[in-house]
Amino acid sequence: MNIGIACYPTFGGSGVVATELAKTLAKRGHHIHMMSYSRPARLDTLETGITYHEVSINSYPLFDYPPYALALASQMVNLIEFEDLDLLHVHYALPHATSAYLAKQIMAERGVHVPIITTLHGTDITLVGRDPSYKHVVEFSIDKSDGVTAVSEYLKRETYEHFDIEQDIRVIPNFIDLERFQKSNKSHFKKAICPNDEKVVVHVSNFRKVKRVPEVVTVFAKILESGIDAKLLLVGDGPDRQKAEQQCRDLKICDHVRFLGKLDQVEEVLSIADLFLIPSGSETFGLAALEAMSCSVPVISSNIGGLPEVNIHGKTGYLCDLDDVECMANYGVKILSDPKLHKKLSENARKHAMTFNQDEVVKQYEELYLEIKDKV
Numbered sequence: 064m065n066i067g068i069a070c071y072p073t074f075g076g077s078g079v080v081a082t083e084l085a086k087t088l089a090k091r092g093h094h095i096h097m098m099s100y101s102r103p104a105r106l107d108t109l110e111t112g113i114t115y116h117e118v119s120i121n122s123y124p125l126f127d128y129p130p131y132a133l134a135l136a137s138q139m140v141n142l143i144e145f146e147d148l149d150l151l152h153v154h155y156a157l158p159h160a161t162s163a164y165l166a167k168q169i170m171a172e173r174g175v176h177v178p179i180i181t182t183l184h185g186t187d188i189t190l191v192g193r194d195p196s197y198k199h200v201v202e203f204s205i206d207k208s209d210g211v212t213a214v215s216e217y218l219k220r221e222t223y224e225h226f227d228i229e230q231d232i233r234v235i236p237n238f239i240d241l242e243r244f245q246k247s248n249k250s251h252f253k254k255a256i257c258p259n260d261e262k263v264v265v266h267v268s269n270f271r272k273v274k275r276v277p278e279v280v281t282v283f284a285k286i287l288e289s290g291i292d293a294k295l296l297l298v299g300d301g302p303d304r305q306k307a308e309q310q311c312r313d314l315k316i317c318d319h320v321r322f323l324g325k326l327d328q329v330e331e332v333l334s335i336a337d338l339f340l341i342p343s344g345s346e347t348f349g350l351a352a353l354e355a356m357s358c359s360v361p362v363i364s365s366n367i368g369g370l371p372e373v374n375i376h377g378k379t380g381y382l383c384d385l386d387d388v389e390c391m392a393n394y395g396v397k398i399l400s401d402p403k404l405h406k407k408l409s410e411n412a413r414k415h416a417m418t419f420n421q422d423e424v425v426k427q428y429e430e431l432y433l434e435i436k437d438k439v
């Protein structure tokens with residue numbers, strides 16, 4: 064099939080899911096056309112079977128806010144017409160589903176009918192999408208899609224609860240490349256970071272407020288207080304980084320904390336990790352947790368959103384109430400000081416991650432494409 068995929072070009076979340084989906088579909092023989100305002104982080108320049116189309120937005124003195132949604136819709140029309148797209152799959156409803164609807168209407172006027180599939184990822188439903196300034200348009204655009212998917216049962220429930228939507232929503236979870244994300248020998252790296260064989264605690268995110276990075280630092284400081292010698296590796300960057308840096312200075316734990324910034328090869332850091340922390344205040348799935356689990360790393364997370372569908376309490380790690388740093392620190396100490404427990408949780412984490420095998424999950428998208436294509 065010729066498939067158009069629109070996404071945000073982000074280092075994590077929906078951008079990663081869309082790009083990994085594109086790569087897997089291309090390997091399975093489909094022709095993919097990706098659209099975004101800059102090259103998606105995980106999309107290599109010479110990816111066979113994928114053509115990247117940058118959506119260019121011309122600035123004009125009249126525009127304080129250039130109309131990206133319209134530029135994207137125009138690009139979609141071009142691709143439907145000249146690349147003969149069979150369907151459009153958009154990731155993150157806002158504004159992608161709206162642009163797709165507009166492109167579809169334009170093409171229908173020309174006698175061409177192209178189905179749209181919208182994948183809901185997170186804040187398009189839980190935060191921004193339900194803001195009154197967008198809600199009507201988001202609701203309409205989702206409902207007008209020919210197929211809708213959500214990344215967790217939780218997100219499906221949230222969508223029905225907060226939007227008046229009649230469309231059937233199919234849950235297709237995030238997925239993982241089990242080959243790439245597996246524990247590998249990085250002893251040189253471990254030695255460089257932990258010369259005294261300290262335990263390694265890792266957090267990966269975009270450091271937005273919702274990720275609770277300061278809580279990660281608090282929990283880690285409590286683990287140190289218990290007498291466990293450990294290092295905290297923080298991967299990613301974003302608005303809360305300075306706050307977290309200041310917190311490390313205030314707590315006098317800077318020698319134990321490394322800010323590694325945005326990394327392409329996250330699996331290398333996860334390979335030396337003993338524990339992964341994700342205390343998020345909102346998380347529809349938690350791809351970062353799945354990546355850690357796939358590298359056999361036990362996870363301590365909050366018990367909100369879709370996280371309980373990924374991290375299984377007492378099996379792959381532990382879940383605590385939102386903002387309960389005592390609980391997270393206690394479980395952290397428990398895991399890091401009991402090698403037998405650590406081994407069991409690590410094995411279970413990898414085993415559970417295997418249920419989100421990339422090839423199997425991508426097949427679910429493929430099946431949906433065929434169903435929708437036949438229907439429209």
Ligand code: GMT
Nearest residue numbers: 076077184185214345346347348349350
């Ligand atoms: O988590 C983020 O900050 C990025 C965000 C996005 O929309 O790209 O990620 C969302 O989609 C991911 C992929 O489906 C999910 O694994 C994340 O849990 C979800 N993030 C939130 O719900 C906050």
